[in-house]
Amino acid sequence: MVSTNPARGMRDFLPADIRKREYVIGVIKEVYESYGFEPLETPAVENLETLMGKYGEEGNQLIFKILKRGEKLVQSAGFSLSERDESRTLNELTDLALRYDLTVPLARVVADNRNELPKFFKRYQIQPVWRADRPARGRFREFYQCDVDAIGSDSMIVEAEILTAVSRILNRLGFNDFTIRINDRQVLTDILDTAGVADEMHSIALVAIDKMDKIGPAGVAKELADRGISEKSSTMLTEIFAKTGEILDQEGDINRTIVSNLINIVSNETLSKLGQILKFASKAPIVIDPSLARGLSYYTGAIMEINVPDLAGSLGGGGRYDGLIGMFGKEQIPACGFSLGLERMLVVMEERGMFPPEIAESTPADVLVTIWSEETISESLKFANELRDAGIRVTLYPELDKLGKQIKYADSIKVPFVCVLGESELADGNVTLKNMATGEQKTIARNLVAAKLK
């Protein structure tokens, strides 16, 4: 007998889960639409070449790859897997892959539809992505990203609007203790240059610095050494981050503090951009964190991340990627986006009990209609449809069981009311309505039941 488990690291969502997920997704959609962002969807499956090389070396490894089919696979015959040339294996065996994030597909779509899309294309996209990561608590191989991106402008108004929208979503869901940290990839580049890290080692160094939160400055120093960064550079980086790594908030005199710590390292232009984001998004709880790195390799400007105290990872993150769309089209088009992690939000909301009661305690229907006898089945079906016409959610008991068993079943699925249409009720045009919470039972005119239930 085959296993009944879902695939490793993936999950089935039963009705109570879906209702919570759809509540959060509903709030996200409504807020993004109120900012003029429009919906977009892309296929789960992309050509392998679309995804490879966009997420760094680790990303390449974690992409789920799809086996070629029929003729295409047969043409690969004669090639032996024992020749362990990985890139050749991939090219021989696979041509498609599962979506790894929503940003690279967006870049492809923008390049593909440049003439049909508005100059400033603002889109949101809420779809699953797949990563062949080792499953762990809170880390899944299929998870939803809720992305919002603005294409076509390099103004910091874009960063500010995105952060304001994301803040509004979190507020609407009841989060009031989140912090948005921002930085600019240029700040990190300037710091790395100052510490004497060669250009080609920058992305490797960023992967280490990205772990500052998890492993602390000593851990980062060790990783830098492991990755071949000289001890001199590593020491210098640690010193710079010790001086600048304190988080600067809007209340403090940002410019002066940044200037005193970063003026010799970072250009005025970069500092001014960060200052603009703070000014334009003045209501969002933003702080500058010069050590914030973000893992993905396609970011070119502002980067941002949202945290809450009781979650180890982030609720979401994003940044500016002015170079990515140009990898797919002739034109270099500026872009900036943010991705909220649905699962992360749900974990915190579940632990804190943040769901409204109508979501947390939802029922499959407002009322259950019973079946009295073989002869009256059609009448029960008809009555159920009358209630549905009036906007009531009705479940019909599907079998000719004893009435007591039907009522017991209604109780087990927590339906608040039960309707009985016996022979006497049918003869008089009545229905007996039972309130499952109080046990109270009343026989009323059939055409008044819907109003009563409302």
Next chain:
Amino acid sequence: MVSTNPARGMRDFLPADIRKREYVIGVIKEVYESYGFEPLETPAVENLETLMGKYGEEGNQLIFKILKRGEKLVQSAGFSLSERDESRTLNELTDLALRYDLTVPLARVVADNRNELPKFFKRYQIQPVWRADRPARGRFREFYQCDVDAIGSDSMIVEAEILTAVSRILNRLGFNDFTIRINDRQVLTDILDTAGVADEMHSIALVAIDKMDKIGPAGVAKELADRGISEKSSTMLTEIFAKTGEILDQEGDINRTIVSNLINIVSNETLSKLGQILKFASKAPIVIDPSLARGLSYYTGAIMEINVPDLAGSLGGGGRYDGLIGMFGKEQIPACGFSLGLERMLVVMEERGMFPPEIAESTPADVLVTIWSEETISESLKFANELRDAGIRVTLYPELDKLGKQIKYADSIKVPFVCVLGESELADGNVTLKNMATGEQKTIARNLVAAKLK
């Protein structure tokens, strides 16, 4: 430069597409919920063994299979693809696959969660499925199914409720010329037995009979011969279908007509079941078609299909599958379901112009707020958020362009109103509101704009 096309047979959905899709999905959800069906979602990826062998030989071929990863793939080293043993190739190289339909995953979930789910579990599920079919007009490799299934009862009340719910959806969307054809697998089994087709050839014969619509009786006879059915059996089948193949509707005296044609072939029990469906779902436009076969191999009882005159294929289909859940669990649990094809419905609705105007002519926002100068950016952002607080969808122009250019852009994205906050407006607490359709322009108090726009 990499291609910007989506993968072969798959599609990107731009905002106007998504709005139409979400409108249809919204109606489907609302109706299914009004019948007491609850939402369920399963992963896109299933263990390969969960899917293999459930859809017949053709199905096995069309399943997208995912390459093993890392260590698992390395362990396959030494096996050469030139040994063309297909099942071995698959076992060596793949362990996962993309969902092929929503019914087999449901059966797995029910077997896996039997104790948490109600005895009569009624669920709907609206998710994409993937099939490595040859792409053609209207045939895609990624498409949405809108499934509704009732688990746990073998009563025909279930078939009737499902068909009533599906009819209600189609009515709500504006379809008024669809026909529901129903049959029972037992009718076909009895006919095949009568024609002397051996048990082990039944499923092969059904695949041929399933094409009656497309290739006619002569085509079916040829396919039967090609598949090794004796000429005698084939002739007899053609004769039986010529006698019984006329579609029987509710208006005629069904029992008498069926009896006269099928009484010597089909048991009273099977005929009575079909009669019950017609009686219980008396408002749905149902006809009995004894030649309706349906392609999938897991059906055991009633089968059903919906057609409209201007579409070659069906809008959807379904049936009873009392044996499928038992393939995953200890218990044999009766079940019946129906699947509406989202893409099929959309094609017909598009051709017939069935979308309501607010969906067909939707805009990215209700109003565009312009930017006046560097100094007033924060005020424009603030004002945009005031409107959003009042429930207005606002897009903010993201750059410091000339006002004329900003208004021209608003026109290009068909936003109906533009708000201008110049220095004089800001000083007086006013906003200039431009109606893009009439060109009319009015300066009004800032706090009255939201009410005006509503």
